[in-house]
Amino acid sequence: MADPAVPGTTGAVYRRIVGSRIRSQLSYRASFALDVVAQTIGQSIELVAVLVVFTQVEQLGGFARHEVLVMYGIAATAFGLADLAVGQVEELANHIRTGELDVLLLRPLGALAQIISADVALKRLGRVGAGLAVLAHALATAGIEWTPVRVLLAATAPLVGAVIFGAVWVAANTVSFWVVDGREFSNSVTYGSNFSTSYPATVYGPWVRRVLCFAVPSAFVAYFPALALLGRTDPLGLPAALPYCAPPVAALTVVAAALVWRAGVRRYQGTGS
Amino acid sequence: MLAPYPQLVVAGFRRYATYRQAALAGLSTNLVFGLLRAAVLVAVLAERPVVAGYDVAVAVTYVWLGQGLLTVVLLWGDSELSTRVRTGDVVVDLGRPWDLQAALLATDLGRAGFAVLSRLVPPMAFGALLFPVRWPERPATWALFAVAVVLAVVVSFGVRFLLNASAFWLLDARGVLAVWGVAGGVLSGLVIPLAWFPAAAQAALAWTPAPSLFQIPIDVFTERGDPFGALAAQAGWALLLLAVGRLVLRRGSARLVVQGG
Numbered sequence: 001m002a003d004p005a006v007p008g009t010t011g012a013v014y015r016r017i018v019g020s021r022i023r024s025q026l027s028y029r030a031s032f033a034l035d036v037v038a039q040t041i042g043q044s045i046e047l048v049a050v051l052v053v054f055t056q057v058e059q060l061g062g063f064a065r066h067e068v069l070v071m072y073g074i075a076a077t078a079f080g081l082a083d084l085a086v087g088q089v090e091e092l093a094n095h096i097r098t099g100e101l102d103v104l105l106l107r108p109l110g111a112l113a114q115i116i117s118a119d120v121a122l123k124r125l126g127r128v129g130a131g132l133a134v135l136a137h138a139l140a141t142a143g144i145e146w147t148p149v150r151v152l153l154a155a156t157a158p159l160v161g162a163v164i165f166g167a168v169w170v171a172a173n174t175v176s177f178w179v180v181d182g183r184e185f186s187n188s189v190t191y192g193s194n195f196s197t198s199y200p201a202t203v204y205g206p207w208v209r210r211v212l213c214f215a216v217p218s219a220f221v222a223y224f225p226a227l228a229l230l231g232r233t234d235p236l237g238l239p240a241a242l243p244y245c246a247p248p249v250a251a252l253t254v255v256a257a258a259l260v261w262r263a264g265v266r267r268y269q270g271t272g273s
Numbered sequence: 274m275l276a277p278y279p280q281l282v283v284a285g286f287r288r289y290a291t292y293r294q295a296a297l298a299g300l301s302t303n304l305v306f307g308l309l310r311a312a313v314l315v316a317v318l319a320e321r322p323v324v325a326g327y328d329v330a331v332a333v334t335y336v337w338l339g340q341g342l343l344t345v346v347l348l349w350g351d352s353e354l355s356t357r358v359r360t361g362d363v364v365v366d367l368g369r370p371w372d373l374q375a376a377l378l379a380t381d382l383g384r385a386g387f388a389v390l391s392r393l394v395p396p397m398a399f400g401a402l403l404f405p406v407r408w409p410e411r412p413a414t415w416a417l418f419a420v421a422v423v424l425a426v427v428v429s430f431g432v433r434f435l436l437n438a439s440a441f442w443l444l445d446a447r448g449v450l451a452v453w454g455v456a457g458g459v460l461s462g463l464v465i466p467l468a469w470f471p472a473a474a475q476a477a478l479a480w481t482p483a484p485s486l487f488q489i490p491i492d493v494f495t496e497r498g499d500p501f502g503a504l505a506a507q508a509g510w511a512l513l514l515l516a517v518g519r520l521v522l523r524r525g526s527a528r529l530v531v532q533g534g
Contacts, residue, residue: 028444028445030443030445030448031443031445031447031448032448033448034447034448034449034451034452035447035448035451037448037452038448038451038452038454038455039451041452041455041456042455045455045456045458045459045464046464048459048465049459049464049465052465052469052470053313053317053465053469055469055470055471056317056321056324056325056469057317057320057321057324058320059320060313060316060317060320061316179294179298180294182298183298184295184298184299184301184302185298185301185302187302188301188302188304188305188306189305191302191306192302192305192306192309195306195309195310196309199313199316202316203312203313203316204309204312205312208308208309208312
């Protein structure tokens, strides 16, 4: 993780890396278009599951359809943004296995930044788009009494959620420094937290909820911000300030992820391949 | 001529049995998702005790069986044929003294066999420890379930083979496979029971092979509806998809241009 010799040029280097990756993705046009469609369908399909559930019941975990859709919209947009920004960290396991990480560590650029910028998967815009559409619809139809604080909350919640998801992704994937082929382990954390945020935290039993609130702070992605937007008190009786605590929680998560990442890199010895 | 295929089944089994840590890691993902999915369905049933014939026991059986069948039936992650088309290696496969489709099917059955041991049995056992699982009441159901799982693997293979074969025309089948990977989960009744869908959606899906993948084996296990009609539908789709696959392979390989180098 050496610093670049000439600080002013670092940004330009990353811009060129990202630019070349974006151009390369646009070369197989038909496949790229289908990938975007797949991402959009992927997000919409999860929405279908939520909607089908509400054809059978009036409420879920104490929340009505329009309230769950607010949570779903925030979660989906946050996940899409995080996936777009840092989703490539999933490739860490491959970089370690192939020895590519040695090359990245030798360069005068941050290793994590290199992995993340190596392949900005534009197809994930499909997911962000689908999430934003649901969020806009949900916010417009949920009967929210808008105040300046709530407008600010609605605008920032997907971004703050994306920061939490992004930090969780980085932290979860560093498991690859300790476990060979750890990608599936990290998937259970990353995609599991995505799945869990689409539903109210009240759906889960006490111990799953504790994991969701404190170990993987995914309840702060959508559940708590949605409570504040909808003006609902927490059915679980947690402190009234928690719905507004997502930004500091996001900051803490980033610090924790950075520490885990450094510990992983320090421990890294290479596979000898 | 029959000789290579049983060997390919064994080879498929052993190939996947080699990666035990990968199987263990995948299993952990199956279990986490099983817990989350079961929680959602149980929360639904907290509102109404029975939804479209699903009580808590049937619902958790549905979830854990679905999690277990996920890797056996294999919705996504099979891009072998399309990769070999893109790289040109498929030429070697077509030149070998075997039927390519039958060889791939034999390997896939071997893979599924290992997945039954490593990925179907453990989640079911885990689910049975934590939840009230509904076991079959009729002994014959176990045999029917085994047939349904084999047919589900064949139907899934048939779909994957066709999607992969699209690489003969598209060169890169990843987008097509990705669309199937996400849409297939909901359409096949893996994410939410098809019985919970609106009647029109259920009727439309009955005309597709999708329910053959997950919903039918799970229905057979939980003894919902007539098992023989369901198995017949699966067998019909299996035969149709394999037949279309043969035709597509013949057309595809006819237009194959081997690039030198």
